[in-house]
Amino acid sequence: MSPTHPTPSRRRFLRQSSLFLGGVALAGTVNACSTESTPQATAPATTAAAPATASAGGSKAIRVGYQKSSTILNLLKNQKRLEDRFKGESVNISFNEFAAGPQMLEALNVGSIDLAYTGETPPVFAQAADAPLLYIAWEDVGPLAEALLVQQDSPIQSVAELKGKKVALNKGSNVHYLLVKALEEAGLQYSDIETAYLPPGDARPAFEQKNVDAWVIWDPFQAAAEKQLGARILRDGKGIVQNRGFYLATKSFVEGNPDLVTGLLEELEAVSTFAKDNPPEVSKFLSNELGIPTDVLDLVETRRGYGIQPITPEVVAYQQDVADVFYNLQLIPKQIDVSTVIWTK
Structure with a gap:
């Protein structure tokens, strides 16, 4: 596309x-x-x-x-x-x-x-x-209705590999909390990543065009990215939020x-x-x-x-x-x- x-x-x-x-x-x-x-x-x-x-x-x-x-x-x-x-x-x-x-x-x-x-x-x-x-x-x-996504062909296989990477998210939203907890679980600090504060309408094209390395988002945007872009779930909320x-x-x-x-x-x-x-x-x-x-x-x-x-x-x-x-x-x-x-x- x-x-x-x-x-x-x-x-x-x-x-x-x-x-x-x-x-x-x-x-x-x-x-x-x-x-x-x-x-x-x-x-x-x-x-x-x-x-x-x-x-x-x-x-x-x-x-x-x-x-x-x-x-x-x-x-x-x-x-x-x-x-x-x-x-x-x-x-x-x-x-x-x-x-x-x-x-x-x-x-x-x-x-x-x-x-x-x-x-x-x-x-x-x-x-x-x-x-x-x-x-x-x-x-x-x-907790399955929100997730940290990467592109289908991304080399990133774990949250720990997000260190130094750019993650798109809606500042102050539920997924902001998910991101904090996922990083904490992976042994990273919030300051270990670069955040791109984008609303979903801007985050999706940034994700699709690979201007960000990951996108933390909720349904139905999450489901749409999976269905339409082939996005891969790196970490959903199960067990942490x-x-x-x-x-x-x-x-x-x-x-x-x-x-x-x-x-x-x-x-x-x-x-x-x-x-x-x-x-x-x-x-x-x-x-x-x-x-x-x-x-x-x-x-x-x-x-x-x-x-x-x-x-x-x-x-x-x-x-x-x-x-x-x-x-x-x-x-x-x-x-x-x-x-x-x-x-x-």
Whole structure:
């Protein structure tokens, strides 16, 4: 495939890249919560709702921030489960689409949405920026759904051989944490490699054209690189990271609407069960939504997990380790205590 004349399928893939930039954030402020110092995320795909959780006439509202790539929330919207759940209870349901997780956290921070979904790292950055968030549940996306990739013909056969090499990644994302842990396992320091902080839409051509030696990335980009480029997995997350997804809400929403939170989580679990039991249907649905080939999404479905679960002490301890790692790398401005932002029923 010519790097200067991409095929129509590759152009379609790259145009979709902005939809998958969730799970990343910059240190310092939620307003600057994109994962790079370079621009990579666009404005929300739709305008977020007004900041109030109660609408005129005393009715309540659930304002959900989502990305098209967020399987469960996208299905929740499509199946209209919340509308059915709260029919007759004067609850206004709205779904506000964002190009990336960072914008969702910004909107959550200013009170424009009530619920967001991101990976492990963005809540850490948001908490360090004093966002009023609470973790309310998590799902096991799974350690196989992110990996350190090399080109098919690369001479590199182990993580240890990355010393002095250039690795592309989204700064501050889940895969940033995977890279740190993979290097640590191989006996390398983070400073032993050269990092190229690139969003997926830029990292893929850099990887394809061999301007970088490796790429650490998550699904569906990972699966697309395997299927379309023949990329080889050097190290996935198995045994070194968990790769969890988190449902986050504002403190004011949770404290003022515990019944809505409970109902919301029950519907999320119902959708999660549906997705787990119907992977081909989910792949077809997401393919139509995202313009990504079904064979790529079929591979994604084979290695991602489902199931909405409560936040446990073990999950908190793991998130604290993520926070400490990024603080030690000087990517967040202060140490945080994750246990202070956990919802307890």
